[in-house]
Amino acid sequence: MATLRDDYDIPWKDALTRYFPAFMAFYFPRAHAAIDWRAPTVFLETELAQLARDAMLGRRMADKLVQVTLHGGAVEWVLLHLEVQGRREGGFAERMFTYNYRIWDRYRRPVASLALLADGSRSWKPDSFGYRLLGSSMRLSFPVVKLSAYADRVEQLLLDDNPFGLVTAAHLLTRQTKGDSRRRRAEKRRLVMLLFQRNWDKRRIIDFLNVIDWMMRLPAELERALWNDIRVMERSDAMPYMSMFERMLRDEGRQEGRQEGWREGRQEGLQSILAALLEERFGPLPSEVRERLAGADGEQMLCWAKAVLAAPTLSAVFRQP
Template identity: 45%
Template sequence: MNEPNTNYDSPWKEIIEEYFPQFIEFFFYDAYVEIDWERPYEFLDTELQQLEPDAEIGKRLVDKVAKVWLLNGEEAWVLIHVEVQGQYDSKFPQRMYIYNYRLFDRHKKRVISLAVLADNDVNWRPQSYGYQLGGCRVSLEFPTVKLLDYEAQWQTLEETENPFGLVVMAHLKTKATSQNPESRLQWKLRLVRSLFAKGYNREEIIGLFRFIDWIMFLPKELADSFKVELRNDEEVNRMRYVTSIERLAKEEGVIETLRESVIETLATRFEEVPIRVVEAVNEIDDVAVLKSLFRRAILVSSMAEFEDDLTAF
């Protein structure tokens, strides 16, 4: 089981949108206490099309833009960058700066730039970008959290009721078990079972299960074992929502997101996606097939090769 099998981008995008206040509270408390959460916030991802400084933006990042209201009544913007693929990137601080000033320039509103790093280099901690020339100085400092740091806070992750405790555990264990699918199965079961112990409501359980199930990809045989264990839990412990979460993989929202992931990946790699391919992908409602096609979209060397794979399903 290789790391490319794991799609980090889409699950992180979905979980941030679903639990935005909890995300800010868990990772960036200083920003959390500045925002008026009684007023509605709004995600405006179309803004990213105006902010991207080059074509490579977004390939390694989960980027979210949200419009919020501060406690002082001021409208502000929140820029979130999650380095989900976990790769060192020397241009990351510069991108943080470019996103920030372009958003400010477009709206003339103050901007909060936030970064979550999931790489494996404990020493890489970009927190600023700046330069000076001819007596002129330009700089941006931005708060950064490092997911690696939470390894030393595992008990806190287990005890917190904030859903991002489970999100971080799932992410860290996904990366730690990239070469050990049996261990991933056990951790996946442990994390899913903990959903019920924390007293979450049905919607919260479903949302968090979707993230865990999506990110902690298992080979088919172990995925089947996972389902058997869930059924046993349901029978023994009368866990009311187990049957519901087993069916999550068939929910239209998940299917639609997978379809979009396949098409967007192809568009990023090959620029144009034939309408026949788009239509064929949009007709597929089997999650296992869509996950397989998503992996193929990442790995194939040409659009023709992908179309050959598509006709096999």
């Protein structure tokens, strides 16, 4: 099976984790309506990882197991399979079945299985697995949403207030512009402009800018031209949300790459800005983190800075290679 690169999964994983209610409202509205969103949701990463190891299921990066509270007070588990892949997988429905019954076997918890499929086929839609033998039967049926089903509704997606309308549009436009970099540049510019026109808080703007940017990769020359264009608009106050460090990161990371010999004063300034960005994202920094920043060179800071935009926790920033 040919899968898309892991760095394509990352923005989906982070977006659905941070904005899980919006994700459910967009793709699974009936399930969303049954959940009491006043109660906290808990992502059961340890349970899912252990299950996958025990069963050798080949867990996908974006699979999620989430504890939610339903209206009426019942606490239940939702198993969400987010398959960000380029081709159909013959054993997908069986894997959903296996996850489901192993959760029951290990934790004695009923679980709702949901699937979002990002392949390009409209006809492939596995939504059940089971068997019958000698009068006995076993079957799992589960809701499936295909991103390809939205292919003729891109313009509607761009007007949707739910941020996953933009995410879905970005996914579809990335597929539609494969091999046509100049059209992709134009579509990416349009999405970024629409994003910055939304009446959202700064954090949400940056998070979904990161998702779109990861998906819609461009050749270096067109990428530079796009962000130069955006910086011009930003100076005209059309796009006020990009922080000082993020602008510097665009300049260094996208245009020149890893530069040698950063001047000492510039490096100290970047350390201060990176510390401020980390504090804004994750809260007060431990002393050991400040020591790591003080001892880092420009190349290492650039690596951490890129990680800040997508990392779910402070420790995840510093796990980057």
